[in-house]
Amino acid sequence: MHVVLFTNAFPNAVEPQRGAFTFQIAQALKDLTALDIVxxxxxVPRWMAGRHPIAEVPAAENIQRLAVYHPRYLVLPKIAGATHAATLALAALPWIRRIRRQKPIDLINAHWIYPDGVAAVWIGRRLGIPVCLTALGCDINAYPKMHLRRPxxxxxxxxxxxxxAVSRNLADGMLALLQPKTIRSRSGSESFGRMPEIRIIPNGVDGKRFFPLPTLEVRRNLGLDVEGPVVLTVGSQxxxxxxxxxxxxxAMLExxxxxxxxxxGDGPLxxxxxxxxxxxxxxxRVFFAGKRGHTEIPLWMNAADVFCLPSLREGHPxxxxxxxxxxxPVVASDVGAVSEVLRPEAGIVVPPADAAALAQALRTALQRSWNRNAIRNTVSGASWEACARSYFHWFQEILITP
Incomplete structure (x- = not known):
């Protein structure tokens, strides 16, 4: 089987942390099937590389034995959001053709429904290559609210x-978009009342990198005060x-x-x-540590007494x-796959956008005695290798289904 993984969320020479989790899937998947990354x-013109380093990314590169190709698409001012899929498809089509000339492509798997998935389906229909789509988050819980992207x-x-999809929450969102009257069979005829099966494949975690370490020792290594409880959050601001x-x-935890x-992390806010x-x-009492490499995140995790994710929306965090x-232990907003992942012995789920509820949950978590081994055991089977095997079996089922 030869699969093309089609996604803009993938590392490159300038942004080695971009799409780190898609990279983890690809790393494990390449041991199961022939794989190319588009x-x-x-x-971005090369003369603008000083302001936009992404201009320096080569057209093709090899990242840890993965062949990665970077088609360049135009970003049209003011209408980029609505035309993103179209310009991406036109840019990627010749690259897919080139890859297919080297070796027949059995399947394209696009991560992110928009713009990647839309572009991939258009390319697949044009070239006669089956395409499967993986929803990750805002592509289903936000983008369909935009009237030019929804159709x-x-x-x-x-x-x-x-x-x-990476979560049941997203799968439900996809089904809500797919009312029976919009479903078409592969032959093009209407198929009223039949809703498609959506394969849920949660993301994994690298248990060899993320594991318990002595809290005080880690805090010393990071230059943090060893005394007092620490609440940690990681992500874009x-x-x-x-x-x-x-x-x-x-501020409420006086x-x-x-x-x-x-x-x-860092960000516009x-x-x-x-x-x-x-x-x-x-x-x-608030320390901004800035953006850190993914390899450093396990240390920051182990320096904390409680991890907090106060997001307003998520896919599979x-x-x-x-x-x-x-x-x-984790205190997190009840968004995306959080309630699917977080068990009572490992954390507390709270309503999003509610500072008072968040404060009460943090207070409870900081005052409770937690079993770190029991918390780790809640994700003991969620490896990236297991995730890749689920994708591989899904791909096989798609290809043998008439």
């Missing part, structure tokens, strides 16, 4: 050979991550002596979040899996 990037997404879902609710919640918040901490009088693998 990871489109926006076109493109529904079209791709209707014409893909197989549909998958933007509206969707809901970090302001976490900072407000920390009854927890010495509690501190550590934020790993960092300045605003720093000002919020100052306004609430807790600047000395890998940071939650990583915290659990380190034996760290």
């Amino acid at each position: 990871a489109p990037l926006p076109f 493109q997404i529904v079209w791709a879902l209707c014409h893909a050979r197989g549909l998958g 933007d509206e969707v991550k809901g970090t302001r609710y976490l900072i407000e919640a920390i 009854d927890i002596p010495g509690v501190r918040l550590v934020l790993v 960092r300045g605003r979040l720093e000002r919020l901490g100052a306004e609430l009088g807790i600047s000395e 890998n940071v939650v899996m990583e915290a659990l693998a380190c034996g760290i």
Whole structure:
């Protein structure tokens, strides 16, 4: 079997951390099947490389024995969102043809329904290659609310050979988009009342990298004060991550002596979040650690007493899996796959955008005695190898189904 993994969320020479979790799937999948990666990037003239380093990414590269191709698509000012799939498809089509000339392609698996999935389905129909789609998050829980993207997404879902998602929450969202009257059989005839099966394949976690370490020793190595409870969050500092609710919640924990918040990551709201901490009088208890490499994240996880994910929406949040693998209890918003992943012995689920509820859950988590081994055991079977095997079996089923 020869599979092309089609996604813009993949590492490259300039952005080695981009799409780290898709890379983990590919790394494990390449041991099961012939695999090529098509990871489109926006076109940027080489003379703008100083401002946009992505211009320096080569057209093709080999990343840890994975052949990765980077078609360059145009970003059209003001209408980029609505035309993203079209420009991506036109750019990627000749690359897919080139790969197919070297070796026949049995299947294309696109990660992200929009724009990647829409583009992949168009290419697949043009070249006669079956395509399956994997929904990851905002491609289903946000993009369909945009009126120019929604019909493109529904079209791709209707014409893909197989549909998958990383969580039940996303699968339900896909089914909601696919009302019976929109479903078409592969022959093109209407098939009223029949809803497709959506394969749910949760993400994995690298248990060899994320595992429990002595808390105080890790804090010393990171230069953190060893005294006092630490709440950690990891992620982009933007509206969707809901970090302001976490900072407000920390301000409500005056009854927890010495509690501190550590934020790993960066983003457009960092300045605003720093000002919020100052306004609430807790600047000395909020530490912005900045963006860190993925290899360093296990240390920050193990430095924490509680990990918090205050997001307003998610797909299958890998940071939650990583915290659990380190034996760290989690307090997280009830979004995406959080309630599917987080068991009572490993953490607490709270409503999103509710600072008071978040504060109460953090208070409970910090005052409770947790069993780190029991927490780690909740994700003991969720390896990237197991995830890749699930994809491989799904691909086989798609290809033998008439």
